[in-house]
Amino acid sequence: MHQIDDHSLPTVQEPLLDPSDSANNRLIISPDQAFELLESISEAFYGLDEGWRFIYLNHKAEQLLGRKREALIGKNIWEIFPEMMDTQAHQEMHRALAEHRTVRFETFSIELNYWVEVEVYPTRIGLSVNFHDIALRKQAENLVQESKVRLTGIINAAMDAIITVDDDLYIVMFNHAAETMFHFKSGEAVGDSLERFMPTRYHGAHHDHIWDFGLTDITTERIETLGGISGLRSDGQEFPIEASISQIEAEGKKYFTVILRDVTERKQAEQGLARLAAIVTSSNDAIISQTLDRTITSWNQGAERIFGYSADEVIGKLITILIPPHKLDEEAEFLQKIYADETVKHFDTIRLKKDGSEVFVSVSLAALKDSQGKIVGITKIAQNITERKQAEAKIQELNEHLEQQVQARTGQLLAVNKNLDSFAYVVSHDLKAPLRGITQLASWLAADYAESLDDEGRNMLNLVVGRTKRMHEMIEGILQYSRIGRVKENLTKFDLNRLVADVVDLLAAPESIAITVAADLPMVYGDEIRIRQVFQNLIGNAIKYMDKPIGKIGVRWSDQQTNWQFAIADTGPGIAPQYHEKIFQIFQTLAPRDEVKSTGIGLALVEKIVQLHKGRVWLESIEGQGTTFYFTLPKTMEEISHEE
Template sequence: MQNPPIADQSLAWLLASATDPVIIVDRAGLIALANPALEALFGYAQQQLQGLPVETLIPERFRRGHEALREGYSAQPHPRVMGAGAALFGRHREGREFPVEVSLSPLRSPDGQDMVMATVHDVSARKAAERALEESEARMRAVFETAVDAIITIDEHGALERLNPAAERMFGYREDEVAGRNISMLMPEPHRSAHDGYLAHYLATGEKRIIGKGREVQGMRRDGSVFPMDLSVAEMTLGGKRMFTGLVRDITERKQSEQKTQQLLQELSSANEELTNFAYVVSHDLKAPLRGIGSLADWLATDYAEQFNDEGKEHMRLLINRVHRMGALIDGILQYSRVGRVREAVCPVDLNRVLAEVVDLLAPPPGIVVDIAPGLPTVAGEPTRLQQVFHNLISNAIKYMDRPDGRVSVGCADEGSHWRFAVADNGPGIEPRHFDRIFQLFQTLAPRDRVESTGVGLALVKKIVEMYRGRVWVESAPGAGATFYFTWPKDSR
């Protein structure tokens, strides 16, 4: 049956109504008709293509070959896709090229002429998507092939599908050797026997034990050796098929390092315990006879003073001073050894009060003024430690002062995340070559018989400040006094 209104319509009307770009070419290769969709696709105005060679729509480098192909099609016309899988391109009026697909159909005009009708589709978007997919696959392939960690994929039955080169090296198998075999072959017992049950339980219940989480497990190499590894598993669905991808990292070196660290910590704990015992021995077994020597020396110096000549009196004075120095040295060693061994309770410390107590305790001699800047901050720390820091810095400045109008100044500056404190004096100064040495244990710059010093004070200051994540240093020049700086964090956590 025919619908008379439609049968009466011309071919041009039907093509003009079509949304697909369509062109009709006569046997000579001239364009007999192009619908609006095709004119728009190639950038031509209405009727502008009529009568032009069809090669007008083809890039110039393909035109000569196209003429021969067109003649071959005219000899055996039949409906088919043009190009048989070859890449085809159209040429826009502005000269740019774009990929196309073309379907050919033979056509006979009412007056008996053989013609060809071609339907043209712009496939730029599809080709761009295909290129993007190819590039993505290439990137994923590069990641898979070059990854340092092992990558293994299995199906929902636990059968191995892919092993990247890192996995081949890690387990000692080639991918083609294990493809299709159960992944449990890479596990030691008892995990090997239990794996299929784990997988079946997950598929039945959805309860995740390792998928999407990651955990430490054990793997087994081809030679039977077992090694620790980090394993994380991801699930995906491809083409309706469930698959699992495992990312594996050999953590043998990390475990060995952890064991070594644990051993060192145990040794350190033992050493700390021995140090604690040593401190107990020092404080009791050494200081007791030292106190006896000191008492005896004081008694001799007092009761037999008239029987000593000047040389004897000097010897007794040196003896008593050295006994006191030895006691101070023992106290200093004990203080130094305790820093950092016991976790200290941190609390707000008002430095105005701490400095007042330190100056009062030191009782500076006449002729030396200790100037404390007003409005010192309250910091977080252990009060005794802060008192030790300021006590040692100020007492050093007083102890080594070599002029009658001595001055010691204590100041503070806000430097954002921390406070910077300064203890400055107008004493003899220090040569730059000694800047590092003075912070070492038992190091002094003046003879101990001239200036009583244990050589522990600045070492103790450095240890306390660094324990609180601060820094201590000195700036000085001979004859120009010295300024000791140290920083103290505002956040003591």
């Protein structure tokens, strides 16, 4: 046993001292007893003198320091363990000696390579140091800290808002999802009341609910007793939430954690589903769902009205109860189309009602898929089209009747046309001959009796000759008008530049009227003789009715995509609006026939020719300033020759 005396043994703890002899700090136990006591303690212990030399260390200190006491007694601690220089232990031990005060600290010992807890006590001759291994405790603390970090990470990564409050409902934790949900920063929320984030009408009930919950032994429950509850964002906007609450007691205080979920989208979806369900339920159309093996799984009121079965009568039955035997193949075809991702819309077919009668329906189908996109069934929408089918049958019947009438009428028209041909022949031969005789006779009288006739007689003869010529022109005009559309037209492509130039030369306008024709008139399709009549009538009328000393007539054209548009403009008297349509009627003139030589057939002829060529004709006019006649011709032969 190592012998120590009261001069070399450091004073370790107050209980070893005689409290009545504080001046001398005398031991109340013997040195041997003190040695045995220090050797038996579980903590490592060593003593240092004022020169930092070891004066004692117990067996535990030998174990932890890895050195025998014989190798350390009398040696300077900083020389034996130079790695301790400039460490926390070095600083704290110097502070304890300098300030003559007890210090306690935790440090990672480089020489020991683990964490220790150290207590340093000043003595009359130096320092007493006891230390023990706290590696296990540090590991536990690290695990706790890591758990806290992981928990914090989980809480902040959670999709739901997580808020912890104390028993006064003041917030102590406010996660990232809560910040997003309430538009409120955690730093601003912590310390505020939880009621800040709910509408005022919930405050009393919510406080009572948490108070009652805190009196129970239940750790977690859903907040359902308040019914539907709402959260309150920082901007005052309310939104529906779902909540659960848990409680825990720590350090004598209750803490409540509330987990909140914004269910706005779910509520909207539920409302949408409710509206959809109402639509499905109240729809006049049959909406039916079935499995792939044809078993009916849903049946709305529209289906009940159309087919006569109630839902209880058909759910669980095969859809084939609605299908006539000769239509059973349709189901297989429908299934093939569904698997091929093809649409089936408005497929008209026949189905059976409960009473066995048939009903016409228009069927549309859609695939029912599970969450993985796998087809698990079919939804059918069937519209009752019986009335439509009956109407279609009636229309078909009327069309057939109308077709018969058209054929009969066509035969009548052919007969009428034949009669018109005969009439034209009679007019051409039987009426023209007397007119020629009257004209010839008047000419003879004027020649043979010129000296016997006075001025009035000669005027009368001239009047007879003029009127018979006009009658001849009217008959010729009627014949031309009647032939349009009845005689097959000779459709060709021809040059309008040449045609219009010929017409202008033929009409030989007086020098007081200037006629200008636009350059590069297009090549057109049509009956060249008929189109010549159009230009001849329109330009001839502009010349005939010119009332200005100096007149102007212009022919121009424009490209109107699918048509050519032509315009014949003059500076004549103009035409009043009330006559814009009337002048296209046969035998209509705006001036007395004795004043202007006109049969009243020209514009009617123009309109009929243009319409025969699938064009249209119209005019624009300002009285006293002039008139512009417009007409169009299609660009292609196909449009002109197309039969109506």
